[in-house]
Amino acid sequence: MTETNHEPGMKEYIAIWVGLLCIVGIETFLTTLQLSTHKLLVALLLLAFVEAGIALLYFMHLKYEKPNLFWSLVPAVIFVLFMMNHIWPDAYRMLNLRVPIQ
Amino acid sequence: MSESEITLDAGHAAALEPSPYAVQSKKLTMWLFIISDTVTFGAILFGYAYLRIGTPNWSAPFHFSPNIVNGLIMTFVLLSSSLTMLAADAAAKQGRKSSCLQWLGATVVLGIVFATLHLREWSHMFEEGWSLSTNPLGGSVQFGATFFSITGLHLMHVISGIIALIVIAIGYNTDWLDAGHVETTGLYWHFVDLVWMFVFPLLYLMNVAR
Numbered sequence: 329m330t331e332t333n334h335e336p337g338m339k340e341y342i343a344i345w346v347g348l349l350c351i352v353g354i355e356t357f358l359t360t361l362q363l364s365t366h367k368l369l370v371a372l373l374l375l376a377f378v379e380a381g382i383a384l385l386y387f388m389h390l391k392y393e394k395p396n397l398f399w400s401l402v403p404a405v406i407f408v409l410f411m412m413n414h415i416w417p418d419a420y421r422m423l424n425l426r427v428p429i430q
Numbered sequence: 431m432s433e434s435e436i437t438l439d440a441g442h443a444a445a446l447e448p449s450p451y452a453v454q455s456k457k458l459t460m461w462l463f464i465i466s467d468t469v470t471f472g473a474i475l476f477g478y479a480y481l482r483i484g485t486p487n488w489s490a491p492f493h494f495s496p497n498i499v500n501g502l503i504m505t506f507v508l509l510s511s512s513l514t515m516l517a518a519d520a521a522a523k524q525g526r527k528s529s530c531l532q533w534l535g536a537t538v539v540l541g542i543v544f545a546t547l548h549l550r551e552w553s554h555m556f557e558e559g560w561s562l563s564t565n566p567l568g569g570s571v572q573f574g575a576t577f578f579s580i581t582g583l584h585l586m587h588v589i590s591g592i593i594a595l596i597v598i599a600i601g602y603n604t605d606w607l608d609a610g611h612v613e614t615t616g617l618y619w620h621f622v623d624l625v626w627m628f629v630f631p632l633l634y635l636m637n638v639a640r
Contacts, residue, residue: 337520338517338520341513341517345509345510345512348509348627349506352502352506352509352630355630355631356498356502356635358635359498359635359638360494365636368635369479369632369636372631372632372635372636373632375631376627376628376631379624379627380624380627380628383512383620383623383624383627387516387620387623387624388620388621388624394450394451396450397451397458397461400451401462401465404465405465405468405469405472408472409468409469409472409476412472412473413476415476415480416480418480418484419479419480419483419484420483422484423483423484423486
């Protein structure tokens with residue numbers, strides 16, 4: 329993140345677009361492997377965050393804005409999304425308390 | 431009047447302070463909207479994941495063909511529309527009006543293609559018996575409830591974006607709006623694309639029948 333305003337040209341954007349399509353391809357390939365639901369979810373989420381980061385920095389030009397904008401917006405969102413993770417233990421509790429389905 | 435005679439009260443002086451973000455107010459407003467919308471989508475996706483984990487008889491009804499293939503085509507179309515939006519933004523900044531309008535038109539067309547593919551998919555699912563409260567496979571109804579809610583909210587964003595792009599194109603063509611408006615609308619469009627990067631793997635790829 330810099331304060332310079334040298335945004336990428338269309339060639340760079342096309343390269344990023346191809347990269348994003350490749351990540352989607354990897355996600356789809358992972359789905360064809362017989363991974364456990366937990367492993368697949370973690371892998372897909374990691375790749376989705378990489379994709380989102382690339383889109384945010386390059387397509388939405390956040391990399392080329394003043395650092396103030398990044399630091400005012402992004403950490404607060406990450407904090408909120410992180411705090412939402414507290415629901416997981418309850419989801420597993422709900423699963424384990426269920427009467428087994430015949 | 432000499433320079434020393436110019437006085438401003440506190441309210442006016444504040445208006446002369448340099449912006450800490452160095453962006454137009456409309457762009458900053460869009461960023462604030464995007465942040466709030468990120469939390470909205472984050473919350474509903476977390477809610478979906480909660481139900482996905484906590485529901486033992488969850489139905490995973492999708493097959494590689496036609497569901498995932500259709501989802502891949504939709505992803506390709508939406509990602510490509512981000513590229514055309516970037517081209518429109520670049521053309522607007524360089525003052526190439528006709529080029530900007532052409533790229534905005536291409537973005538609108540791709541957005542309409544995405545929405546059409548989405549509605550066609552919904553139509554097939556309705557025919558199979560899926561709805562917000564029914565599951566033709568006999569399992570939990572939560573899949574239909576979360577799938578249609580989340581993709582519906584995203585589709586509403588896409589349709590809103592298409593309308594916004596048309597308004598921006600008309601305004602830019604008539605000099606009512608400027609390149610800053612094109613850029614700001616582009617931010618929204620890229621955000622819609624960004625949300626899809628989570629919706630596709632979580633709602634489509636995680637629900638492939640095994």
